[in-house]
Amino acid sequence: MGLTELAAVTGTTASTVARRLAELRARGALFFDVDVDPALLGVTVSALLWMQVAPAHLDAVASALAGHEELAVVAATTRPTNLVAHALCRDTEALHAYLTRRVAWEAVTRIETAPVLRTYKAATTLRTL
CATH class of the missing domain: 3.30.70.920 (Lrp/AsnC effector binding domain/regulation of amino acid metabolism (RAM) domain)
Structure with missing residues (x-):
């Protein structure tokens, strides 16, 4: 889901979603994992x-x-x-x-x-x- 879609479902703006995601990543509460064959x-x-x-x-x-x-x-x-x-x-x-x-x-x-x-x-x- 992109920032725009996340903003729509959370009732905020895309910039707010981006800022909150950046904060979660900085605290180590959110990370991305990629699976490769x-x-x-x-x-x-x-x-x-x-x-x-x-x-x-x-x-x-x-x-x-x-x-x-x-x-x-x-x-x-x-x-x-x-x-x-x-x-x-x-x-x-x-x-x-x-x-x-x-x-x-x-x-x-x-x-x-x-x-x-x-x-x-x-x-x-x-x-x-």
Whole structure:
């Protein structure tokens, strides 16, 4: 919806809507997220990585992994494998190189790799019920 349409449904002006949106963005309350089909970027391999990390190292490992361009998601969990990540790689060789060269840390005591064979649903826009 554009500024004019938002102004009409909120009973304000387009400039008021623009100012309020800018304020929300400045506070970090509103941000824009773009979904791109990974295949358009040359990604052919998707895998879930279940890692076991010593609790004392969990935040440091998760923060470091969050900076890896190969990972779309990094999240702490409450399982024995207490860190999960979603890797997107151009091919199996790239996934292998990533696992053996970039994630092979002493703090990661165990890693299970689960290739994603088919995705039935990915992130989507939330609709009002």
